[in-house]
Amino acid sequence: MMRMTYSAAMPANAVNWVAVWRRNYLAWRKIALASLLGNLADPMTNLLGLGFGLGLIVGRVNGTSYVDFLVGGMVATSAMTSASFETIYATFARMHTQRTWEAMLCTQLTLGDILLGEVAWAASKAVLAGTGITIVAAGMGYAAWPSMLYALPAIALTGFVFASLAMVIVSLAPSYDYFVFYQTLVLTPMVFLCGAVFPISQLPAALQIVAGMLPLEHSIELIRPAMLGRPAASVGIHIGALCIYAVLPFLLSVALLLRRLMR
Amino acid sequence: MSSVAIDVAAVHKSYRGKVVVNGLTFSVAAGECFGLLGPNGAGKSTIVRMILGMVPPDSGKIAVLGQQVPVQARLARAGVGVVPQFDNLENEFTVRENLLVFGRYFGLSAREIEAVTPSLLDFARLEIKADTRVSELSGGMKRRLVLARALINDPQLLVMDEPTTGLDPHARHLIWERLRSLLARGKTILLTTHFMEEAERLCDRLCVLEEGRKIAEGEPHGLINEQIGCDVMEIYGGNPQESIELIRPYAQRIEQSGETIFCYAPDLEQVRKQLRGRAGLRLLERPPNLEDVFLRLTGREIEI
Numbered sequence: 154m155m156r157m158t159y160s161a162a163m164p165a166n167a168v169n170w171v172a173v174w175r176r177n178y179l180a181w182r183k184i185a186l187a188s189l190l191g192n193l194a195d196p197m198t199n200l201l202g203l204g205f206g207l208g209l210i211v212g213r214v215n216g217t218s219y220v221d222f223l224v225g226g227m228v229a230t231s232a233m234t235s236a237s238f239e240t241i242y243a244t245f246a247r248m249h250t251q252r253t254w255e256a257m258l259c260t261q262l263t264l265g266d267i268l269l270g271e272v273a274w275a276a277s278k279a280v281l282a283g284t285g286i287t288i289v290a291a292g293m294g295y296a297a298w299p300s301m302l303y304a305l306p307a308i309a310l311t312g313f314v315f316a317s318l319a320m321v322i323v324s325l326a327p328s329y330d331y332f333v334f335y336q337t338l339v340l341t342p343m344v345f346l347c348g349a350v351f352p353i354s355q356l357p358a359a360l361q362i363v364a365g366m367l368p369l370e371h372s373i374e375l376i377r378p379a380m381l382g383r384p385a386a387s388v389g390i391h392i393g394a395l396c397i398y399a400v401l402p403f404l405l406s407v408a409l410l411l412r413r414l415m416r
Numbered sequence: 417m418s419s420v421a422i423d424v425a426a427v428h429k430s431y432r433g434k435v436v437v438n439g440l441t442f443s444v445a446a447g448e449c450f451g452l453l454g455p456n457g458a459g460k461s462t463i464v465r466m467i468l469g470m471v472p473p474d475s476g477k478i479a480v481l482g483q484q485v486p487v488q489a490r491l492a493r494a495g496v497g498v499v500p501q502f503d504n505l506e507n508e509f510t511v512r513e514n515l516l517v518f519g520r521y522f523g524l525s526a527r528e529i530e531a532v533t534p535s536l537l538d539f540a541r542l543e544i545k546a547d548t549r550v551s552e553l554s555g556g557m558k559r560r561l562v563l564a565r566a567l568i569n570d571p572q573l574l575v576m577d578e579p580t581t582g583l584d585p586h587a588r589h590l591i592w593e594r595l596r597s598l599l600a601r602g603k604t605i606l607l608t609t610h611f612m613e614e615a616e617r618l619c620d621r622l623c624v625l626e627e628g629r630k631i632a633e634g635e636p637h638g639l640i641n642e643q644i645g646c647d648v649m650e651i652y653g654g655n656p657q658e659s660i661e662l663i664r665p666y667a668q669r670i671e672q673s674g675e676t677i678f679c680y681a682p683d684l685e686q687v688r689k690q691l692r693g694r695a696g697l698r699l700l701e702r703p704p705n706l707e708d709v710f711l712r713l714t715g716r717e718i719e720i
Binding site: 158161165168169171172173175176179180183251252253255256257258259260261262263414415416 | 431468470471472486487489490491493494496498500502504505506507508509513517518520521522523569
């Protein structure tokens with residue numbers, strides 16, 4: 154049995170993926186305004202609703218106001234959801250119903266080029282959503298200038314991580330119906346486990362250990378201090394963990410999609 | 417450049433124990449139009465996907481433009497234009513944007529793409545539709561855009577999977593005319609089709625497939641002469657068994673398919689005489705075509 158070699162399916166070079174990214178950018182530009190509003194509305198509602206509503210009851214958290222505390226969590230969460238949803242819905246459609254990948258595979262792009270372009274695109278949407286909230290929060294005085302700029306690379310990395318993870322789900326899901334499980338059983342619990350809305354120290358010890366292994370926790374540990382204007386701890390570990398979460402699922406999704414699409 | 421554009425040697429492919437391509441061997445010379453002719457399920461699309469490096473064969477060898485496939489498929493595809501069976505255009509993009517986006521997949525710059533766009537639009541007769549969204553084009557226009565898109569990398573070889581399926585006759589003739597102009601420009605074409613007429617009109621050589629096997633290969637008219645070699649009468653209506661008994665002594669060969677009798681005879685006038693005066697019969701005399709070849713080789717008509 155002759156198999157498609159994994160090496161031949163990997164990204165062919167450092168620039169091929171850009172063509173895929175630009176295709177998605179062109180498609181997005183046609184609906185940019187609606188997409189921006191849609192992307193920002195949900196996290197802003199959470200931030201303001203929880204921040205002001207719950208903030209009144211909660212009082213101060215870790216030496217800061219609850220809204221200030223929440224900003225970092227919401228920025229990381231919005232980067233996560235934005236990259237995840239772009240991948241599981243829009244990317245899946247391009248693979249499945251729209252036949253976009255089928256056309257791409259007739260060119261000199263490899264499967265890896267296509268996936269890298271898609272992941273980079275989803276990460277770009279995460280950056281857009283994350284910076285959007287950062288800017289609004291900064292305008293309202295809830296994000297520290299200029300240290301919030303340090304959050305930008307962390308937001309981008311978060312986008313890559315969750316796009317890669319979602320790509321694994323895309324490569325396994327037979328249809329759209331399966332994505333809701335990923336959303337409800339993986340993404341939503343992660344928001345509560347990883348300290349987005351309350352400090353991890355509130356969790357039982359066992360769950361704190363679980364949280365420490367989840368990617369969103371590492372994102373928040375990088376983004377929140379930047380938003381609060383505090384020094385971040387163990388930056389190397391967080392970046393390293395996120396890089397692992399970005400690269401390994403990406404490689405896995407190339408292998409899985411190779412088996413799914415090219416046999 | 418080698419004079420062989422595609423070389424397929426002893427290729428096998430099965431899916432879950434079902435054999436789809438069974439020891440297939442053929443080669444396509446540079447500059448010719450080669451057809452893979454067969455009913456749905458004959459393995460045509462699988463062969464195309466293997467040639468493009470999207471599916472690995474279980475065994476056998478494939479070379480496209482001198483590159484081993486699937487290992488070097490990416491290099492091979494750089495010189496190939498593909499017209500897929502189903503339109504996979506960007507419906508929300510304009511005609512021009514479709515060419516731009518697709519050209520970029522080949523690493524072309526926007527300037528290079530803009531330089532060739534007018535000639536591609538002219539080729540596809542879509543000049544006035546350049547800024548129209550694809551979702552507003554007719555089926556024939558979309559097909560011509562797919563064809564123009566396949567030319568963006570100036571390929572030597574075009575691989576087309578059922579290029580005119582689903583088109584009305586007018587649109588189909590326009591595509592055929594465009595394909596002939598490509599052949600005149602020296603391009604090589606591999607096409608799959610279940611239209612006998614398409615194969616007969618376009619192909620220099622073809623290979624007839626059934627259930628993943630090659631059952632005949634040659635020039636269309638050569639195949640027709642070799643396999644049939646005489647005129648045909650189609651007989652509809654009446655009692656088929658009775659008609660067959662009457663004409664049997666005069667026929668070289670008789671095939672029955674559904675309610676139609678195909679009578680192959682050197683002297684059809686004799687056949688006509690036998691049937692004269694019988695009620696409810698309709699007779700159609702015609703030269704033999706590839707449909708007859710297929711019927712002869714498989715014992716059944718091609719099913720669309």
